[in-house]
Amino acid sequence: xxxxxxxxxxxxxxxxxxxxxxxxxxxxxxxxxxxxxxxxxxxxxxxxxxxxxxxxxxxxxxxxxxxxxxxxxxxxxxxxxxxxxxxxxxxxxxxxxxxxxxxxxxxxxxxxxxxxxxxxxxxxxxxxxxxxxxx
Numbered sequence: 677x678x679x680x681x682x683x684x685x686x687x688x689x690x691x692x693x694x695x696x697x698x699x700x701x702x703x704x705x706x707x708x709x710x711x712x713x714x715x716x717x718x719x720x721x722x723x724x725x726x727x728x729x730x731x732x733x734x735x736x737x738x739x740x741x742x743x744x745x746x747x748x749x750x751x752x753x754x755x756x757x758x759x760x761x762x763x764x765x766x767x768x769x770x771x772x773x774x775x776x777x778x779x780x781x782x783x784x785x786x787x788x789x790x791x792x793x794x795x796x797x798x799x800x801x802x803x804x805x806x807x808x809x810x811x
Contacts, residue, residue: 677811678713679703681748682771682788683720687727690740695791699804703787707747712811714748717777719770721750741805748804751777768793775799784809 687693688700694808707714721744725737732740742749753773757780761772771793777784778799787800788794794801802810 677785678715678781678783679807680774680781680783680786680799681707681720681791682774682785682786682794683716683723684789685787686716686720686724686744688789688804690724692729696804699808702808704747704785706811715751715778715781715783716744716748717774718750718753719773721745723770746755749781751781753777754780756780764796766793766796772796 685700685703686783688696689704693700703712703714706712721741724740724744725732728740757776759794760776761769764772764775766772771790775786775794778797778801783799785807786794786799787804787807788801789803791801791803
């Protein structure tokens with residue numbers, strides 16, 4: 677099963693977010709052991725580093741990026757993704773980019789904590805708990 681993982685699910689794990697970490701860790705682990713084929717946007721990697729930049733040394737940043745790259749497939753960001761996302765007229769452009777990128781790689785599901793902002797998705801969208809219940 678090919679899943680597209682939104683940045684916030686990865687941040688749940690990396691930041692140990694108390695209300696969300698358990699299900700997000702399980703999704704992460706299923707990708708790590710290849711029971712799920714987890715895809716993320718290259719944009720997610722840069723966003724994670726940007727968000728955590730004050731808390732990370734260059735060495736820790738490199739470790740996190742290496743770990744993410746070992747576990748998840750990274751979809752490149754294409755000009756066509758940006759053009760299609762702009763045509764979505766969504767209020768959150770980054771979420772639109774996530775949706776069109778997930779469509780391009782033919783993901784079965786999108787996993788995010790922010791389901792409301794993915795209403796326009798043609799791909800079924802679940803939070804981590806809902807995905808785990810499905811599988």
